[in-house]
Amino acid sequence: MSSTTIDLSSHGVTRHALRRRVGRVTSQVLLFIAAVITLIPFIWMVATALKPAGEVFANPPSLIGSSIEWHNFADAWNYLPFGRFMLNGLIVAGVGTIMVVASSAMAAYAFSRLKWRGRDGTFLIYLGTLMVPQEVLIVPMFIIMRQLGWINSYQALIIPWAFTAFGTFLLRQFFMTLPDELEEAARIDGASRWTMFTRIILPLAKPALGTLAVFTFIGYWNSFLWPLLIVSDVNMATVPLGLNMFLGQTGNQWNLLMAASTISVIPSAIIVILLQRHLVSGIALSGMGGR
């Protein structure tokens, strides 16, 4: 029995191995095609951005026009103040992220590691608002901003979304997983809660804080609906809003429009390249994977 089975299986293994290798090569090729298809819009965007105006719809389409027009980027950049849009986006997303992470971390500490009456009830109210869509808030928020005279201001872009139940919830879940003993030693040494929070909890929570910071930054940077409502001054526009203004003003000047789009995609591309390795662990860690 033993000899025959070995014989048979060794035949089987070679055929099996061959089939497996063919399968793997096919899989690799198909995956590459899928990636190219996904990239086509971006490739086309950059290609169009470098074409002369008359060749955008050349037939048959070609990636490279009769000349490469680098000045399209300069023209787009100067047509509307794209430098200003980027700066606005950086200020709004940067300050917003700091506020979200700081205020969420502090609140999460109070909800997870301190004991006080009314804690669970208060947290339940926070949780309850997680399902409320942003759209329920925007009408009254718009009215509040008008009353405060904040239309066309950084405050209006940042502050309404800087105190989120989501960030608090996410960090609370992470803080809950840290063992109590961590703070015990510091407490015996007479450390204040603030010291324990900044010296013990925050350093341990870096991955969770980083995940929240990245998602918050991207959220602010890409946000469109709220800036559309609250900003009409071109000098206060963020990148998506600026691009929308550009669309409204240049209409069908596609090469300039694509140059502008390319400019606004570049920061996002840099973010993905920098964070590519942490994407999966970040999502797994934040509990956003449903586990």
Add this chain to the structure above:
Amino acid sequence: MTITRPIEAPRQSPATSKPPAARQRGRGPRDRRAALGFLAPNLVGFLCFTLIPIGASLVLSFFEWPLLGEAVFTGLANFIELFTSDPVFWQVVGNTFYFVAGYVVLNLIVSLALALWLTSRVRWKGFYRFVFFLPVVSPMVANAVVWRLLYTPDDGLIAWFSTTFTGSPGPNWLGSSEWAMPAVILMSVWAGFGYNMIIFIAGIEGIPRSLYEAGELDGAGWWRRTLNITLPLLTPSLFFATVMTVISSLQVFAQPFILTGGGPGSSTTTLVFYLYQKGFQAYEMGYASAIAWSLFVLIMFITIIQFRSQKKWVHYS
């Protein structure tokens, strides 16, 4: 032993030389004061910019309030008008459901397939993750503007592909009420599937290797391992992704705004788009709030149904 114990006591640091019982009693109020300090910044912001606006929105929905005029209490009139006599509302709800159904199904299929693919033995995983995740992070407005170019009738890249392979340039994607919504869905799937893909990759990588080794010993091939091990253990991630994708797609706005402007007619006007038109183009704040609350109730209703049904198909290990 009995002698050493009392000697240990002085090892406490001088700062806590109070008897332990007193320290224990002192911790309660101190914690409460500390909690207030820690909570204050977030709680004040949460009250002003989440809780109060939620309440205000509900109150507003019972008023007729043109932004520049007098607010008049009208009870349920906004909702009655919305549900019974508004010629557009139910069409908008239908459009939104159309989008949600198409988007969620396609998104889940594509993201799950690619996640399974990328967790098997392939090269350049990092590169693929970058490619598939890039549209998720790039601004939706930029994505939509690029697709507007691709969808250009007759001369656009998609029309050229269509002519090359079928001989006809295909429909006027964004200009026909029949094809505009599929075009919006297709573009949105391209822009969004990478997020769920990463969620699924994280889920699959969290499945213990030992289960697969057992499967391989039994001679189970890739398909059988996927069907019998990966998919059942991935159901919590699938459930989470489905719930979140449904919620976010019910709120779709930027894609129809940039691609079609809600048209042709109102064939791609979604609920949030309609809210935008009523609230911020017609400045009917009360009516817009009624639309917002209808959306909220719809989201809650659908989410509750999904949570109810999860017992039937989600396995929590």
